[in-house]
Amino acid sequence: MHCYVHIPFCRARCSYCDFFLVTRQDPQERFFTALYEETAARLAAFYGRTIRSVHFGGGTPSYVNTDYLGRWLETASRFVSLSDDIEITVEANPEDLTSEKLHGLAALGVNRLSIGVQSFVPEKLRALGRCHTAEDAARVTEEAMKVFGNVSVDLMCGAQGETAEDWQRDLRCTLSAGVPHISVYMLALEKKTFLARQVKRGLVTLPGDEVQAEMYGMACEQLGEQGFEHYEVSNFSKPGFFSRYNLGCWHRESYLGFGPSAHSFYKTGGQERRCANVSSMVRYLASPREARESSEILSEEARINEKIFLSLRLSSGLEIDGLLDYHGGGKKVLEIVEHFRQEGLLEIRKGVIKVSRKGFLFADKVAEELLLL
Template sequence: MICLYLHIPFCRERCPYCDFFLVTRPGFVERFFEALAVETAAKAALFAGQSIKAIHFGGGTPSLVPPSFIDGWLSQISGIARISAETEITLEANPEDLLPASLDALQSVGVNRLSIGVQSFADRKLRALGRAHSAADARRVVLEALERFPSVSIDLMCGAEGEMLAEWEGDLRAALDLCPQHISIYMLTLEEKTRLWRDVRKGLRDLPGEEAQAAMYRMAAELLGNAGYGHYEISNFALEGHHSRYNLASWMREPYLGFGPAAHSFLVDGDAETRFSNVSSLTRYLTDPVGAVDFREVLTEAQRFDEEVFLSLRIRKPLSVGFLRKGHKLGHQHLDDILVTLQEKGWIGVKKGTVTLTEEGFLFADHVAAELLSE
């Protein structure tokens, strides 16, 4: 089985905190899908005849695109590989794009999971984040989506300018009142060269500190956990049976194939594991969608070890101590000392020869990974 990812790079405008590859030129949509058809045909041999586990439309803002284009690409895919009733087909969307007619259209072309960029249910916070929709828009859209799709995910963001713990609790409780099947929690981070990064450097904006964000994260884990949402990945919580199959497959290092500018791929051929990505340029992609790859590497043994450590920690997949000893280059005693220290801090649990992150350890996953990597 394989997963597919399509990066649709179009947005109305760039959010001040966003550093994803996107363009604000929706007039290029038709040309983009023409180029996409060429790229898809060229890559057909890489997934022909396989069962498709999940298809993820990311971006950018895929909900900006007329559903007929989504339908056309899915039809092309179904002529190459096997899409079944079990295939998860997720589309990322913004509330301002989702009228009842557009929701009906997305459902009719085969989308069965909607991921909605709510970010907040508070108008003050939405303005601070530079979002185009209102809190009322968000509530309406989530309710209408839940009537049409078997699985709905919403994104919430903590750490906006001026945000206090009580406001964040309001977001969480508003989400729980709506009962979506999946909730993603993101801590606002300053990405270099974004508008928000420049404003903070100039002293024009002031964001909550790390301790405040950590308190928000802990509150989310507690409230969502008590409501029955399983914390299956650092940022993701789901009711039973509603985890993101595409994202979980990526973290489990299962094969996936990316299409569109800036899309990444990971393929396995025997013992060889290859990662590659397309150019982060719409112009270059439209000019040569087949030759759009700008990065490719076959992973070394050390890289494979490091990926296994880093990605397993994100989903609390148990890591064998024996596996860690085999890949860690600083000696068994040094590794054992590291494990003792991390366990004393309450960041990991060691049980029956395996290591997993604790709930508190999710906050320090990058630090734990750095201690356990091969170098």
């Protein structure tokens, strides 16, 4: 079992971001009191279970006092065991990572840092509305490597005015920092964001899909040459540095989410359940024990569709026998697989269907054609 803890505070909202978060600091103390209350109430039902990973995400967990994260770990430890080799990840932004903060996180038992660098190019950071500078990004990545070793860097391509040279510089700087895990995201225009409004008013023009696809292709090629395994659509890892928490979610292992807007997935008594917490700070603070807003027991069809969808985003792929079973041995599904194979989007090796390097970009679209209707 895994745990996700949503820390919904950020210094400022980036222009492209639509996550659930607040940029005010004042509710922090009340928020953490509520978070511990929710955690104790929910984990009591899982008393004695072993947790294999904890992921502090957000928002920006590095923005808050590290003591708050330590107190969450203490609260959880009263109900569940943290495995001896537990992975504890904290998502962090460069502007927060002073030397004191890095060492403070390590002292809590945090052993993996995921840094939202996004870019090492000043103009690009400004276009994305990030709070850190290119110098912050370089300094912090280097220091985090010394303290943690197990560091992931997020990079984003497709910002306003970004050129192939800019993207090349981002890849070069990340590789020279020696980090063992890199996540590559293509900027997506989310409704109701500042960036979406700017684009709509014609004040900002973003590089098109083809340019983004080229940049993504550059990343796949160059990271592959440097020994990174492309193990999920957006994720690249050196051997032994895969994100245990994320892999757990993609392999449909149980995880419990705490905090506003957090999601959970768990299996009990032969049933699989997905739940979501309220996306409202006011409602969360009012009754953290009743934070759950929706809960759904998955049907057999929903389970299978999730399995197909998630497996095709991973380099480990999907067993073709399994896919045939799901479809009752249907010939039609084999024709669809063959069609994508001929288009170069799918490969079949040793009875396993996987997306090709070209296909990674279209993994969701390919999966949609293979789902049960």
